[in-house]
Amino acid sequence: MAKDPRTIIIRPVISERSYDMIELNRYTFEVAKDATKVEIAKAIQEIFDVHVVKVNTMHVSGKMKRVRYRAGLTRSWKKAIVTLAPGESIEIFSV
Numbered sequence: 001m002a003k004d005p006r007t008i009i010i011r012p013v014i015s016e017r018s019y020d021m022i023e024l025n026r027y028t029f030e031v032a033k034d035a036t037k038v039e040i041a042k043a044i045q046e047i048f049d050v051h052v053v054k055v056n057t058m059h060v061s062g063k064m065k066r067v068r069y070r071a072g073l074t075r076s077w078k079k080a081i082v083t084l085a086p087g088e089s090i091e092i093f094s095v
Contacts, residue, residue: 005043008035012092013079021081027090031057031080040080051085 010030012018018028031040041052057080062073084090 003035003039003043005046008032008039008043009047022089025084025086025088027082027084029080029082031078033059033078035078035080037080040082044082048090050088050090052082053085054083056081056083 008031010032013028013030015028021028027044029040029044035043037055037057040057041055044050044052057078060077060079062076065072065074
């Protein structure tokens with residue numbers, strides 16, 4: 001059963017490092033924890049109409065945070081760095 005691409009790609013990651021990687025044609029997204037590299041590539045191609053060359057994924061662990069005397073963790077999530085074919089770009093990231 002095919003998943004909806006908008007449930008696989010949650011949001012773009014906006015940071016200094018992710019903007020520096022745009023020059024290398026690499027875009028960073030938060031993705032569903034159970035998404036595979038193939039599903040991520042198909043979802044990006046379907047949503048943004050681009051050609052994906054490579055997908056790198058990583059699990060980002062939650063960080064320890066404190067509020068007064070209570071300690072806890074921020075949520076953990078999965079990050080995907082998507083490399084596009086030369087000459088292609090995603091408009092939402094355009095600087």
